[in-house]
Amino acid sequence: MCSDPVLSVRDLRIKIGQLQVVDGLSFDVMPGERVCLLGASGSGKSFTAKAVLGLLPPNARTQGSIRIQGQEAIATPATQRPKNSRVSMVFQDSLSALNPLVSIGSQLREPFLRHHGLSRSAANDATVALLASLDLPDPQRLIKRTPAELSGGQRQRVCIALAMACKTSLMVADEPTTALDVVTQAQVLRALHQHTDSSASALLFITHDLHAAAQLCQRAVIIERGMMIESGELDTLITSPQHPFTQALVAAAHNVQPPEVVPTDYLKSV
Numbered sequence: 692m693c694s695d696p697v698l699s700v701r702d703l704r705i706k707i708g709q710l711q712v713v714d715g716l717s718f719d720v721m722p723g724e725r726v727c728l729l730g731a732s733g734s735g736k737s738f739t740a741k742a743v744l745g746l747l748p749p750n751a752r753t754q755g756s757i758r759i760q761g762q763e764a765i766a767t768p769a770t771q772r773p774k775n776s777r778v779s780m781v782f783q784d785s786l787s788a789l790n791p792l793v794s795i796g797s798q799l800r801e802p803f804l805r806h807h808g809l810s811r812s813a814a815n816d817a818t819v820a821l822l823a824s825l826d827l828p829d830p831q832r833l834i835k836r837t838p839a840e841l842s843g844g845q846r847q848r849v850c851i852a853l854a855m856a857c858k859t860s861l862m863v864a865d866e867p868t869t870a871l872d873v874v875t876q877a878q879v880l881r882a883l884h885q886h887t888d889s890s891a892s893a894l895l896f897i898t899h900d901l902h903a904a905a906q907l908c909q910r911a912v913i914i915e916r917g918m919m920i921e922s923g924e925l926d927t928l929i930t931s932p933q934h935p936f937t938q939a940l941v942a943a944a945h946n947v948q949p950p951e952v953v954p955t956d957y958l959k960s961v
């Protein structure tokens with residue numbers, strides 16, 4: 692059975708002043724699919740993510756179409772979007788994504804109370820269960836802490852939990868593993884994988900890291916200077932890259948030893 696895309700981007704163009712940062716980008720993300728937007732630094736990945744999220748700066752001028760669950764969203768900022776076209780997000784900097792003064796529990800209970808109408812005690816149970824599902828140790832104690840009292844990897848998984856609690860059909864994760872060490876990266880990629888496997892949510896993963904993309908995503912859209920240069924199944928792109936940029940990316944990745952697979956039991960213990 693063929694379903695409609697959760698996200699459909701058509702001929703997206705974004706201009707900041709005189710600079711064309713995205714230049715005619717088109718791609719789809721299907722329900723439950725994990726797609727990465729892969730490109731070098733400055734290729735326009737973050738502006739594309741911001742446009743999908745409805746978080747572009749006021750000086751950005753856009754053209755084209757961004758349909759989320761079939762609804763046109765390109766001109767609608769995040770706060771004004773209807774419930775079914777909201778997108779959850781995970782950013783690189785987990786410290787600034789969370790309120791530093793409010794406990795993890797209070798921040799995570801919020802979507803359950805506000806959006807899903809749960810009682811306080813049911814919201815608390817849902818919060819603890821969510822943190823446990825992401826292999827965070829001792830969630831009952833964790834919810835009493837503030838963000839600064841957590842490690843970077845724990846904090847990023849809390850951000851993923853927060854995005855999961857919003858129960859949207861699409862999550863955008865913009866370089867969520869870039870600032871993390873290899874073990875912590877593996878935990879975060881596993882959490883994102885788990886999220887899409889256990890819910891109907893699709894994922895748009897923004898990265899310049901082919902190893903991370905290959906561990907998580909089924910399909911890739913490769914961009915250069917705001918334009919799509921190649922797209923397809925990641926396995927195929929890695930085994931027979933067509934565009935010189937993709938070939939260089941794959942060659943560079945072969946020269947870097949991929950991180951060794953970290954045993955699951957060890958990941959659960961940290």
Ligand SMILES: Nc1ncnc2c1ncn2[C@@H]1O[C@H](COP(=O)(O)OP(=O)(O)OP(=O)(O)O)[C@@H](O)[C@H]1O
Nearest residue numbers: 707710712730731732733734735736737738739899
């Ligand atoms: N506030 C800004 N005003 C004008 N141009 C900007 C601004 N921020 C970024 N740019 C430019 O826009 C282009 C695209 O930036 P963008 O952040 O989308 O790239 P990116 O692919 O996400 O890069 P990175 O991986 O380094 O985050 C770059 O050429 C960048 O220099």
